[in-house]
Amino acid sequence: MTTAPAGASLDAPALRQRVADFVAEHDPATTDQREFLAARFDAGLAWVHFPEGEGGLGAPRALQSVVDEEFERLGYTPVGREGLVIGLGMAAPTILAFGTSEQRARYLKPLYTGEEVWCQLFSEPGAGSDLAALGTRAVRDGDGWTVTGQKVWTSLAHRADFAILVARTDPDVPKHKGITYFICDMSTDGVDVRALRQITGEAEFNEVYLNDVRIPDTQRLGDEGEGWRVAQTTLMNERVSIGGYPEPREGGLIAVVSHIWRTRPELRTPGLHDALMRLWVDAEAARLTKERLRQQLAIGQPGPEGSAAKFSFSRLNQEISGLELEMLGGEGLTYDDWTFRRPEGVEMAKRSAGFRYLRSKGNSIEGGTSEILRNIIAERVLGLPAEPRVDKDVAWKDLPK
Incomplete structure (x- = not known):
């Protein structure tokens, strides 16, 4: 060659x-x-x-x-690359930014080829939308750490080889400061993965119990206590991967509803016409904004603009799928997708109207809740005053649980 x-x-x-x-x-x-x-x-x-x-x-x-x-x-x-989105879109840029040369040599190539699948152990049932309130503990144990806790809403955990994991290593400092970031081998003793069945009937997600899981210190990413800073790289890339992917004009769910409008004239009403036009314009504005975001990414690192892309993606999916049901009337209320599956990705445009409506509800939770994204956009994009945070300087152990 x-x-x-x-x-x-x-x-x-x-x-x-x-x-x-x-x-x-x-x-x-x-x-x-x-x-x-x-x-x-x-x-x-x-x-x-x-x-x-x-x-x-x-x-x-x-x-x-x-x-x-x-x-x-x-x-x-x-x-067949759908199951690699977490590794490619979130783990790889984080390992590049914070990994040692040994970690980059060990993980990047099999991650890219698909030989090893990754998942993300971030969210917890006790922390809600406040990731920094996480309670999973990692305690020093010789040349490694012993991790105990529970994670939730974990895509691909049932087939992942490795996970990116954040855990609390110092409960005596404020919540953002006592977190450390690890790479967790999902085959380690004490990792217990359980399916979470959703309202759609499927189980894309899992809850993961960590029972005295041993993680060598060589699988720590970044310095001890710097996990929140490391996690920001992951989160910014996650939001771009969810909301910033390229689409053609009239792509995504707006294409589905526009097709129904054009081919089913008996469903048309003036009110539905106005609603469709408003959402079509919103979808086109979001598409062009995402194109600008990708151009910004091409010359630097993802920033808070990714939160805006993900937020608009969630809102539009929910409103468009709701309009589709309204257009179809009783026909849209039929649901034949109630079959237990473990999909590695979601192609909503190829499913039923009922599935799209139900599945879109999760868009405002996964990858950062819409409430948290509003705060990020307000403070870091628009420059508005930050919300008062009374727990900013309080040690995590002293926060109400």
Whole structure:
């Protein structure tokens, strides 16, 4: 394979040539996908802005879209990657930002190829929407930690190999300061995963009990007590991955409702017409805003704008799915999806109207509740005064539980 020498200028034409040379040697139509992705990682074409040897080339982040578009043009279509969203979208950027060289070498490649699946052990039943109030404890034990607690709403925990985990290591300081971030091997003794069945009949999520789970200190990300700062990288990337994905014009759920309007004239009323037009405009405004967000991401790190993208995604999904039921009337109240499944992803546009309506209720909870996102947008985007926080300087152990 002929590629530009190391240190050569990495611009869009040079990267397109690298992709073309790579595909000439690794035909996506005949190469096993995992082998293809492993070779792509080694060639630095996984995440081009990552360092050389770690899946990248040290190129500007904006050039990733050039690489992805060229791979697609030359015949590579990713298949079966839905279950990797947490690893690719949340764990990888966090490991890059805070991991040691040994951690990056150990986890990034199998994460990218799909050899290892990841989940996220953040939310807790006792903390509500305030992640910093978490109570899962990690206690020093020689060269490692013993972790005890309960996590909830954990996607993919039933098949994950590893988890990104936040736990309280110092209860004597304010809640944001006594948290540490770990990588947890989900096969470790004491990890108990239980399905959570949702209102849809499915169980995308799990509750996870951690009963004296042993985690070596080599699986800590960042410094002890700095877990909240590390977690912010994960959370910002999570909100972008949920609400900031690219869509064509009239894409997503608004496409479903627009199709019903065009093909079912007997359902039309003036009131529904006005509601549909309002939501169509909102959806288009959200799409263009997300496009601007992706352009910002291309030149830096995700910021609080991702919270706005995720918030608008949640609101629109709920309002559009509600309008669909209103349009369909009694027909929309039928529900034939009440079958226990363990999906690795949700493609709402391909399901029934009833499923879309029920599943969209979770959009305002997962990835940060809409109430918390409103605060982030108000304070960090609009610059409004922060809400009074009486527990800011109170030790976690002294907070009401």
